[in-house]
């Protein structure tokens with residue numbers, strides 16, 4: 046099917062913050078066969094391409110003089126492997142949470158802790174989504190992508206994606222070069238729940254559950270998320286706005302000595318991860334509001350748009366938080382979502 050290119054389209058429905066900026070050119074992609082036409086269009090009109098999925102990890106600060114392409118490639122496939130694992134492939138435009146629920150209903154386990162994360166399957170590897178002790182890199186086998194530079198289809202194994210904490214080669218090394226068309230996961234027929242993350246045990250006790258069923262665990266994770274994170278349909282947001290900072294152990298120990306309640310987790314050897322939410326919370330930002338931009342009242346790591354805030358308003362608060370936390374704790378917070386233009 047041919048692809049339609051439109052002009053001056055508002056991106057308000059296409060980003061979870063609900064920022065009202067427009068795209069000079071706009072198209073909806075529903076199959077990989079349309080990708081060469083997108084490449085031709087961008088070359089002929091001399092504009093770069095911004096691919097978006099659910100738009101749930103984006104800060105748009107002004108109108109985009111680009112071609113914005115919303116990836117809606119659908120499709121689900123599942124195949125049992127001789128070793129007892131299951132290979133599951135999803136089109137990049139499939140919505141993440143319904144996809145996770147579908148895998149569980151089909152008896153393929155491993156993604157339950159990533160329930161209710163907003164966005165699409167194809168956007169998930171870009172920032173290596175993670176929650177409650179599981180990251181997508183732990184379950185991803187390979188992905189299919191289109192290279193805008195060469196016009197060729199390429200396959201990336203999990204290793205080749207160079208995954209890091211909320212990071213991958215698609216985010217840091219080659220932003221804008223590849224469009225992910227499908228993602229293949231290796232899941233398990235045996236349910237081996239990951240229950241060690243703080244808060245899960247307490248919820249299990251409250252519900253008198255010793256060993257959860259897969260869908261029960263997915264529900265429980267969804268409930269925890271709902272108590273801490275606003276639903277983008279109700280209040281615009283992009284999840285955690287900052288990464289949890291990773292700092293050398295000796296610096297963390299000094300801070301812990303000074304602030305005994307500091308929340309930190311051992312990371313890779315020699316480093317510690319600090320809870321950015323705790324640092325921001327200590328400085329009294331939770332619930333802060335400037336016009337329609339603010340800090341969510343139940344989670345200091347989440348910045349929110351109550352209606353008419355712009356990306357610039359949000360970045361202004363973010364800058365003030367970064368300066369404040371740096372002054373108090375000597376730690377620079379890094380912004381997590383991708384900012385455009």
Ligand code: EPU
Pocket residue numbers: 175176177178273274283284285286287288289308320321322323324326331343344345346381
């Ligand atoms: N905390 C506070 N005050 C706050 C927020 C948090 O003191 O306002 C403290 C809590 O006491 C808790 C600690 O900070 O002990 C960590 O908080 P939480 O478990 O809510 O997780 P987080 O570090 O804020 C991370 C991810 C989330 C993910 C959750 C659960 C990042 C940047 N964020 O948040 O991911 O859902 O853990 O695994 O790593 C996202 O990336 O968009 C996202 C939502």
